[in-house]
Amino acid sequence: MADNGEDGAARRHRPLRADAKRNEDRLLKAAAAVFARDGADASVKDVAREAGVGVGTLYRRFPSKELLIEAVYRHEVRLLCEAAPELAASLPPVDALRTWMERFIDFMAAKHGMAGALRVVLTDDSERLQTRAALVQAVERLLAAGRSQGAMREQAKPQDVLMALGGISYMAGAEQEPGLATRLIDLLLHGIVTS
């Protein structure tokens, strides 16, 4: 939490001015607290107030609310990604992929309003967003395990699978019926495995 300093909000070419760095840290801490309390649909003004800075300061550091959300949850997403190799090693490929997908969807569902942020993360390909790369890598790992056993089709690109997961999160987030996400994952999985 509050990040290890190694990547506050993507490395810059020149280091941040001292006051700027301090405010960035405050903002991340405040955002984590406010989102945990009110959900990710809390207002950015609340976050700024909690951090004791103006909204202008928040926006200079995080150009949109989605990118702030991305920064706050970067660490958790990273953990999710790091679980992929273990799953790939301990389960049959299809089960590993399904399990990981379910965890992914559960994570998205847990934070309200996360799906919109995810779309930005998956779409905006500025190199700063290591989160995207980490996700792609995690899926690639799971797909590779399947391909190596001839269990998954070559046409299934990790980027596409991620996009599909993003779409599922978005749609499932609006529906109360809990089974939807599971059924859509089944559909997607069936589209990935070899026939």
Add this chain to the structure above:
Amino acid sequence: MADNGEDGAARRHRPLRADAKRNEDRLLKAAAAVFARDGADASVKDVAREAGVGVGTLYRRFPSKELLIEAVYRHEVRLLCEAAPELAASLPPVDALRTWMERFIDFMAAKHGMAGALRVVLTDDSERLQTRAALVQAVERLLAAGRSQGAMREQAKPQDVLMALGGISYMAGAEQEPGLATRLIDLLLHGIVTS
């Protein structure tokens, strides 16, 4: 265009007052014009001004921007749905389904900001929204054709397929890369057909 009077914005139990009906017609015409000119992300205030009414009037008739969009495009969506039986009759089931899906995605892509409206339409199950029922029926028709030849799996429910299409529209709408939608449709199709 401007609807045939048979369903201005979902039938009510008591008919509309004369002035209300007039304003509803004006609003639909204005919305169609403004959306055609500025895309579906035009502001509702513009629509209200163009119609010569206040935003309050607009909101009494269309409780959210999404529902206004739904009303404006209801007719076009209906036409899309009506094409399903013809496709099912003239093409092999899988080709028919793919063709219809591509048309669907193209339609969604043509109107900017349509995916959000679609989510509301697919999610909100008040009976008023015949659009949802029409879409489900169209997909069901295509799936039934496939099932009858043993070409498609029983597990693929029309509602789920629609939700998946909605997710694809949403994600593809953000990405510039044009191939994405097509690849996701392939993935989905492959999840539907029997292996």
Add this chain to the structure above:
DNA sequence: ACCATAACCGGAACTGGTTCCGGTTTCAAG
């Protein structure tokens, strides 16, 4: 130590969706 300036700060202001409410109009019953 001083200064020039680039970087930063905060909040007022703007835009867009949505709600609220005081005043008006239609309509049907008497």
Add this chain to the structure above:
DNA sequence: CTTGAAACCGGAACCAGTTCCGGTTATGGT
């Protein structure tokens, strides 16, 4: 024709995200 009230009208007000800009401050060169 009168009249009471349900339905309707418009826009002011509200809240969200985002942008802008006049004033401030840290920092590297002298």
